[in-house]
Amino acid sequence: MADDQLPDDNPVTIDVPHGHIADVITHLEMCNRPDITIPESALKIVKWPKPEPEEYLKLFRAVGERWLWLSRLLMNREELISVLHADRNEVFQICSENNPVGLLELDFKQTGQCEIGFFGLIPDYNGKGYGKWLMAEALNRAWRPEIKRVWLHTCTLDSPFALSFYRKAGFKAFKREMSMGPDPRSRGLLPKTAGPHIPQIS
Numbered sequence: 001m002a003d004d005q006l007p008d009d010n011p012v013t014i015d016v017p018h019g020h021i022a023d024v025i026t027h028l029e030m031c032n033r034p035d036i037t038i039p040e041s042a043l044k045i046v047k048w049p050k051p052e053p054e055e056y057l058k059l060f061r062a063v064g065e066r067w068l069w070l071s072r073l074l075m076n077r078e079e080l081i082s083v084l085h086a087d088r089n090e091v092f093q094i095c096s097e098n099n100p101v102g103l104l105e106l107d108f109k110q111t112g113q114c115e116i117g118f119f120g121l122i123p124d125y126n127g128k129g130y131g132k133w134l135m136a137e138a139l140n141r142a143w144r145p146e147i148k149r150v151w152l153h154t155c156t157l158d159s160p161f162a163l164s165f166y167r168k169a170g171f172k173a174f175k176r177e178m179s180m181g182p183d184p185r186s187r188g189l190l191p192k193t194a195g196p197h198i199p200q201i202s
Contacts, residue, residue: 019183023156029172033147046094050085057072060072074189091103108147126159151171
């Protein structure tokens with residue numbers, strides 16, 4: 001629906017077909033490097049050059065299944081390799097001792113910009129303060145001399161604390177959009193237990 005078709009005062013309600021999900025995506029940006037202090041952490045961040053797709057997807061699922069992360073599951077192996085092995089895409093494992101417990105990706109393909117593409121920890125490590133440490137590490141790596149803007153996005157399928165967390169980190173919202181598509185659980189791309197906060201309607 002075009003902007004000029006939207007009513008000025010009345011909300012618009014659109015039915016979401018059974019077997020589909022809809023979400024609101026908020027894009028946020030940071031246009032000046034903040035003061036970055038990296039707190040002490042029991043975790044460590046390890047660069048993961050040219051990850052094998054199978055190992056990458058195992059960690060991607062472990063981190064993102066709770067929030068219905070889908071985009072990388074839709075790629076075939078060759079497409080995924082082309083993204084993961086691109087020169088200006090940097091992938092990191094977050095490790096507890098030698099065990100991967102989180103994922104960070106920084107995308108520098110746009111000149112002067114860095115997108116924090118994926119940012120998260122497995123469920124056992126959420127809510128324990130590690131997010132602040134990981135964001136400090138991410139920003140420290142994203143803000144290079146040539147970078148003028150760091151940005152990311154979150155959506156209503158994500159943790160209910162994600163948007164406020166990013167805003168507290170210094171990001172400001174600049175765009176909002178809606179998305180609708182087949183529920184990945186109904187297509188077998190994710191198990192029925194994924195995204196328990198989003199009920200399936202089939």
